[in-house]
Amino acid sequence: MTTFIRNAWYVAAWSKEIGRSLFKRRILGEPIVLYRKEDGTAAALVDRCAHKLLPLSMGRLVGDHVQCGYHGLEFDCSGKCVKVPGQDRIPPGAMVRSFPVVERYNAIWIWMGEPEKADPALVHQVLRHGEPGWAVIDSQYQYHRTNYLNIAENLQDPAHTTYAHRSTIGNPAASEVPVKVEQHGNQVVSWRWTNNAPPPPIDVKFGGFQGLTDRCQYYNYFAPCVSRVDVCTLDAGQEHTEENMDRGHRAFSYKFLTPETEGTTHFFWMHVRNYAVGDDALEASLIEGMTRTFEEDNVICGAIQQEQDATGLRQIAFLAIDAGPSRVRRMLEQMAAAEATPQEPQAAGTQRAKVNA
Known part of the structure; x- marks a missing residue:
């Protein structure tokens, strides 16, 4: 069964990637072509001509129409064929699927599911974005060679940071601190406070903590x-209130996961912080450090994916620290099963330890 959840907004590209040329990207297994119309708004079509299936991204833009590079058929942003060179009649089957898109937070978001459910209000809210006193790093991208469920588990796993990110965000003092897990609807949060401990290298470097x-x-x-x-x-020694946290060294690190295939993922990331606003040198160092951190995760999750593919297993032993990651995976698998078609029956509970990628 597929692990894809289609009725949701996914980041298809950063805004700066899309212009007056044809941009291709595979999303949830579908080839997509994105472009901007002459008025600057973004559009997305399936990247496959209705005639001979040539990728439309191999063609060109003619005004607001995508012209196929094989026989010159032209499609508007709704996917309707508006021109067939050499004949007046346009066959009724000469159309391609279009996808709803929304531009927000310097990103192009795409809805891959049922168009009538594509409510722009459902685009995820990025906290503090654009607020005074907060700096934003965006337009960051990595290509991860693993199923997005493995990344989701990794991102819900504070325990791994001590060992996988020793030179960046890892903090040995946190390794014995238990992680608490809560779930609220379609949100899972794993959290912990590490108190009265030496700061990790990243806080010494960027926050000056001694x-x-x-x-x-x-x-x-x-x-x-x-x-x-x-x-x-x-x-x-300070009270852990929101006000004190905002006066401290605080950041919201966002990752937007867009599955490419069942074994690869587009990894977009954004960082919103309340310290060193306007410090270009520090921002460059942050980008370098976080890029390195996320690439460390990419290497680990990619290696896990290879072994999962080789064995057909997700994991063998389960630990207490798996509470948050396992809850996220179960939540996502249940959402995917709920969307499954009759040809894709819901997975039995006994498959929890099997690879779904």
Whole structure:
């Protein structure tokens, strides 16, 4: 059974990637071509001509129409064929699927499911984006060689940071601190505070912390495709209120997961912070450090994917630290099963330990 959830908004591309040329990207197994119309708004069609199936991205834009590069058929942004060179009659089957798109937070979001359910109000809200005193890093992208469920589990797993990210966000003092897990509808949060402990290297480097600190990590996962990690470091001994956290060293780290195939994922990330606003040198260092951190995850999850493919298993032993990751996977699998067609029967509960990629 597929693990894809179609009735949701996914990031298809960063705004700067889409212009007056044809941009192709595979999303949820579908080839998509994106472009901007002459008025600047974005459009998306299935990247497959209705005639001989040539990718439309191999053609060109003619005004607001996509012209196939094989026989010159032209399609408007609704997917309707509006021109067939050499004949007046346009066959009724000469049309391609179009997809709803919304531009928000410097990103193009696409709805791959039922068009009538594509409510722009459902696009995920990015906290503090554009607010005074908060800086934003966006337009960041990586290509991850694993099923998005493995990434979702990784992003809901504070325990791995001590070992997988020793030179960046890892904090040995946190390794023995238990993680608490809560679920609220289609949101799972795994969280912990590490109190009266030395700060990790990233906070020493960017926050200037010298003494003991209190540091929280709130790993939020919003089904099906958004992770928000709320990280805050305070000098030890302060009350853990929202007001004190905003006065501390705080950042919201967003990852938007867009499945390409059952074994590969488009990984878009954004970072919103309340410190060193306007410091270009620090921002460049943050980008370098986070890019390295997420690439460390890419290597690990890619290696896991290879072994899952080889064995047909997801994992063998289950640990207490799997509570959050397993809950996220179960939530996503249940949502995918609910969307399954009659040809894709719902998976039995006994398949939880099997690979779904």
